[in-house]
Amino acid sequence: MENNTNQSQSSEQPYRRRSRRRKNGGCAGTVVYVIAVLGISIVLSLVTIFVANDVFAFVAEDANVPFTVSQNAQIADLSEQLDNAGVLHYGSVFKLFVNITGKNQSVLAGDYMLNPKMDYTQVIRALTQSESKDTITITVPEGYSVEQIKKLLLDNHVCTEDAADKALNEYSFKHTFLEDEKPAKEGWLEGYLFPDTYEIYKGNSTVVSTINKMLNNFDEKFTDEMQEKADEMNRSMRDIITIASLIEREAQKDDEYDRIAGVIYNRLNNADAFPFLQVDAAVLYGLGRTSGELSKADLEKDTPYNTYTQRGLPPGPICNPGMKSIQAALNPEENDYCYYVAMPDGSHLFATSNDEQNDNIARANAAFAEAAQKTGE
Template sequence: MGNKPARSSGTRLGRVVGGACLLVAAALALAGLWFRGQLQPLPAGDEFYFRVETPKGLREAMYELSSRGVVRNANVWFRYGQAVNAPRTIGEGTYEIRPGMSPKELYKALTVPVRRMVRIPETNWASRTGRLLEQQGVCTAEEYAAAIREPIRYQDKVGFRLPEGGTLEGYLYPDTYDLPPLLGAEGVVLRQLRAFEDRVIRKKPLPDDLHRALIVASLIELEVARDDERPLVAGVIENRLRIGMRLQIDATVLYALDEWKNLSRKEIQDTDSPYNTYRYGGLPPGPICSPTAKSVDAALNPSEHDYLYYVALPDGSHLFSATYAEHLANIAKRKRALAAEEGGP
């Protein structure tokens, strides 16, 4: 009988411990349910682009995406990401995200930046490129225009001398680039300047007056489709400049109008711009596009000849002449070629 109180005390202790264990188990179960609940995707929504300018940690990314309606609980999704070996760092890039993603879907999406190849044509001047970039969702045309008006912003990021004033027209190399959505204008400009440095600066002995060479090269770029004719047209430009003859290049008027179309005689006469080489002598004040390496090479190495005129044929080639009489004869040939192409007499 003396041992009965001890057994009663042990029973009570066991009950207390058992009860505590049940409470802990219940609490853990409730915590687990709550945790799993916090991992549930939010309601589905429209896809959007999530831009990361500089690498950031997973926790920071979860908090940003929580504010945008993708993540239910940023801390829970971060902790779960650690447990399932999600990327600790989100790299620079643009990511396609949508509300309604599960955690694992989101972690996977944050490892694959969107790639979008955008071709910037050789014949584009900067304002046309800006409109193209806006259509592709890379940046707005206004942002691009503002970015190229400040060459000094990029001087310490390239290994060649940029113009001190004006714009970067002429230095924005035309090519096909990986330009993800929301990249921003500065990212585009830097890619173009570095391509220009790689394709032009590093491969050619350049003159002291690089800007003049780029002006001539830009005229060639918009006037000539065939590579073998680039030096010939460069020679015509230099011959006209040498004798003080106006260049009378249609592309300069189109640049002034900021529109690519067939020009009327009235538009040529009425467009009062220093870029209009029908009205003003010499070279235009700046490049009218950013030329390719082939056009820069032609500008630096013009053919030596007596030609002062050229006429475009329907196939993209040109007829060259040294006298105005020969030029008129070539114009007649062009008209006959156009009539034949259209099925006329």
Template sequence: MDFLVGAEDDDGSRRGSRQSPGRRGGRRRRRRNRGGFLAPMLAVIVLIGGLGAAGFYGYTWLREMTTPQDYAGEGSGEVVIEIKDGQTASDVAQTLEKQDVVKSARTFTGAVADAGKSASLQPGEYRMRKRMSSAAAVKLLDPSLRLLERVTLKEGLRLSDTLATLAKETGKPLKEFQQAAKNVKALGLPGYAKGRLEGYAFPATYDITPKMTAADILTAMVDRFNQTADKDGLVSAAKSLGHTPHEIMTIASIVQAESGSVEDMSKVARVIYNRLDGNRKLEMDSTVMYGLNKYGISATNADLESKSPYNTYKRLGLPPGPIANPGDHAIQAALDPAKGDWIWFVTTDPKRGITKFASTEAEFFQLKAEFEKNRNGG
């Protein structure tokens, strides 16, 4: 019977009716154990989530603390910033931060690098604003926005006209330039210039900043001459021609004044050398006019009676010094004259700048007649 009862107990329907209270309690304990396992799991999940949130906010805080801040927008007010020769982007960044143009030097160097302009910052003065974004500051440091006057000085200008042009273009008083021109020791003139700036204020285009003084500007022009002289080998070439560098510059100034075109310069230089070598007077109208402080291409008979040391109709050899500031083409012509036996040249058509050359006196008179005809409109 017990065997049969036990067997019947394997039937699910019967097993439930014969369970003792103790057995029902055991099943309930097993259900409570499963619920107790979930609670710690939830606690761990919450803990991990909390740590993740803390890590996220901690990372965000750390990033904000370590990432340089930047101003926003185009800024306001005005400040002039100077980039000095040889300064790097980092040097400029420090200046901008110190002047409160940008919030951080690091953000500026990053903005310059992003724009690909780290090596493009040029010396000069720039008008900027306070509290600008670094990207906006980079844009205002474009070389085309530098505060400067671009002054072009023509080849062949006399020193007096050069100084007047500089005064007009820069707004600085003419007296400042005249005074600076007298202090030749401060200008860096070469020794062979004999203490005279005429002929050595090299004609070119110059970028002039507001902070440059008259002396600074003239020094830049002399520096440019010295560079040209080095490039052309002026000292050694002059020696090979049997002249001093000062004499070569005097010849170059006459070449510049007398030539109708660059193509004529080497021929004009040859005429000068042929006259000097032949112990002839130069007879150049340009030197006579310079000595009289007059302008024109043809001296009058009264002009030719001048007792000026620049009157090459009366005096043998070269005048005391340059009569203008020659350019590089004229200097090169004086150092490398064309080959020829010309003794005379005449600008037969001044309006078109046509100059013709003659080896005989008869040819010269023909050219002179042609000049008179063109001058009178014939």
């Protein structure tokens, strides 16, 4: 019995010692874990503080920082450049902010003055809604489409593409003659941006006023007397400007504007015999082009502007016509011509019958072949 007891006691002692060792080891592990968690928390807190300060500019140096955008770019693409310039400290965070908030807009090439005290939103606003005190003179040629005018603005670094699109396609201008065209949509200003020379300010915040100048110019040029004349012809302003845009794109010789207008009206007023205007310039517009040869497939393509398949006038103007074309649309030449075909020098051959038109087409084809041969020599 004693032996058994002693054995039992001796066997229990090692067990107790091992238990104490494990308990001590567990306490040490807990301490290490707590220290690690506290350390990570402190680091994350510091990172959060620094990042938040960068995003919101709670504590930042007050300084003017010249910043140059060499060519039109997206805001997110400028994050590293802004970081290097000292406008902000975490370019990658700025890029993430821009993408998450959906503010990755175009920035106009040019010089900007930024400040590290600007928060991220203020930096974005300064880059996208800038206004320059410098003016630029641009000339909108007669016959330019809205898309060509937009390209003219972009090529002259007047504004970014985003700003141009919003002004041209979304801004609801208040001119009376546009009321029937609302709501604002892509292409709704076609025909009403009057071709002229304009002195304008550069910058995204001024592009609406630039377009407004063109619309005001149209409003002044299209007089009450012109509207009365359109009413006498039983035509709306939109009809007149649409016809004028066709004339603008088709006529190249000064003495042919009124004559081509006469051909268009002869076909419109005799729709039973001529259900289709067959104006190539309108077909090109529907294809997103302004020039070039038309193939058989092009002439069969189903677009609203295909005057070979759609009856009557196209749904709206195909360009912004000048005063000469508008006057021709209001005062067409009285003639019997119902056909015309272009010659290499830009003039046209006119015909009263289909047979005469076929003869003119043959003459025109021979003239173009001869011109091509001379060019190749």
